[in-house]
């Protein structure tokens with residue numbers, strides 16, 4: 001469903017991605033690990049179409065279409081979801097308004113009518129509960145004054161509502177307490193099915209005990225330098241990244 | 250001398266009764282006044298041209314025969330108020346309702362005041378506003394023939410908010426409205442008041458010169474809302490002048506849609522130690538409209554606080570002026586004052602002139618002020634779009650959020666509810682872009 005081929009990308013004219021290739025098929029879970037600053041978040045931003053992140057070479061195909069040609073909102077409506085490493089605060093716009101606007105936009109794109117208020121409310125309350133956030137979070141400004149962990153749960157809540165085809169979770173496990181980690185994992189696992197794929201960016205092998213990946217990749221210097229199965233994560237946990245970087249040179 | 254001043258000099262006092270001396274005093278100030286131009290510091294950014302272009306002062310407005318639809322315009326859903334309605338500047342009994350008022354409370358028009366009430370009005374009327382400093386307050390003094398008086402006696406907590414509506418309705422000939430509201434809360438009294446300015450149509454040719462005076466005695470508490478929702482052609486030059494005695498609290502919210510001329514002065518005097526003032530405001534000019542807020546907080550005594558936040562969104566080729574002065578006198582030790590003014594410009598032709606002025610003559614005070622002009626946050630816009638929301642809807646929702654932070658805080662939920670559709674209408678000429686702002690409110 002997602003083919004990234006030899007992707008080069010720069011931010012403010014600085015080259016960050018240097019020939020990244022990745023193939024994700026429906027139903028798969030890919031974990032991406034790698035040192036700080038290696039380009040993991042950049043990959044997510046380029047895929048989401050963030051202004052200022054420019055693909056300079058290579059190609060990205062998503063569900064048979066050229067992803068890089070699409071507007072950000074169109075990518076989302078086609079089923080791409082990015083859970084931000086640093087979710088944005090939007091004071092004055094309630095979580096509820098935000099969720100409804102997002103869901104309606106996506107439903108409209110699929111030719112479905114907007115959910116009526118009652119069904120939407122029920123759905124919103126259910127997912128809010130599923131990620132263990134109090135109902136009051138629906139009324140609060142989007143991420144406004146949320147703790148780090150609450151922001152991450154809010155991202156998962158959005159994912160559960162929008163039911164994307166491909167979800168990229170950028171360090172959604174960072175800063176979470178043990179219970180919250182379970183919540184995130186349950187959220188992902190509940191959505192796992194043969195049609196849906198996940199890219200899970202993480203620094204910690206621990207998350208992968210709960211969300212068991214089909215593949216583990218190591219990103220360094222803006223490209224994938226090693227891929228393996230879940231045992232690679234264990235090996236990294238033990239040995240760090242040094243040996244790989246040496247190997248890659 | 251300009252035409253307007255000349256014309257004023259020729260106008261004889263309107264009222265023969267007890268307001269006569271105030272009319273004369275106003276006329277005396279006007280006689281010696283200089284018409285403000287762009288060279289006048291207080292009027293540097295706002296032109297009075299719209300006022301000069303038509304003969305507003307030549308006539309008073311009439312109450313139309315047909316009042317259909319007006320009752321609805323004057324009411325706020327789920328807000329039960331003591332209501333006094335003026336239509337085109339004249340008191341309209343048919344639309345007003347002041348029933349079962351508490352004991353020891355006066356709520357009456359000047360014209361209907363009894364002997365004792367007249368004594369009370371005369372005690373306070375003109376005691377807060379310095380009409381030699383504010384030309385249009387003097388104009389108001391000169392032309393005044395009616396007004397609204399609210400007095401809440403010692404220790405009385407007014408159950409329902411007072412709502413004073415100034416409704417304008419289309420008229421063939423231009424006219425003027427002398428708007429006046431005098432509110433006196435005695436010691437430890439409390440009351441809410443809504444000053445509600447609206448129009449029943451798009452085209453209006455009227456000029457309101459207004460003065461609202463608010464006196465809070467020791468320990469009194471007042472929630473005050475001033476909503477300028479009139480049509481763009483309805484000119485307004487007016488002000489709110491408040492005097493705060495010891496340990497009183499004044500919570501005042503202002504909202505103004507734009508117009509050909511809209512200038513509001515808000516002056517708050519901290520006269521007794523321990524007084525608190527929260528002053529919030531939102532202004533929203535668009536097309537070729539303007540809005541000008543001049544606020545001035547006088548900290549004359551120690552231990553008072555001021556929290557002032559004004560936000561504006563300026564669209565199209567509209568223009569906003571915000572001038573926020575906080576004056577801390579030498580005796581006003583332990584003052585705590587904060588002033589913030591944030592502006593959002595939605596177009597390259599939109600303009601804002603913002604100037605916070607802090608004048609501090611006491612040394613042991615905490616003060617902060619800031620003024621910013623910004624565009625929409627690019628990260629927030631992107632965040633919306635990654636969820637599938639279109640750029641245009643995201644822009645509208647974000648702009649709305651920017652002012653909704655202040656609206657949501659209003660102590661009267663019914664007003665939040667009332668203002669939301671008014672504001673969403675302002676934001677989008679395309680209703681599909683605001684549907685989620687309206688929807689969500691129904692659900693919560």
Ligand SMILES: Nc1ncnc2c1ncn2[C@@H]1O[C@H](COP(=O)(O)OP(=O)(O)OP(=O)(O)O)[C@@H](O)[C@H]1O
Nearest residue numbers: 011012014016034035036037038039040041042043
């Ligand atoms: N606007 C920018 N200008 C210059 N460099 C940038 C900019 N944005 C990101 N970078 C750089 O790009 C590199 C990759 O950043 P990225 O956020 O993708 O790293 P990461 O792999 O997600 O790291 P972490 O594990 O710390 O989250 C970093 O060196 C970062 O400093």
Ligand SMILES: [Mg+2]
Nearest residue numbers: 040041042085
């Ligand atoms: Mg990162």
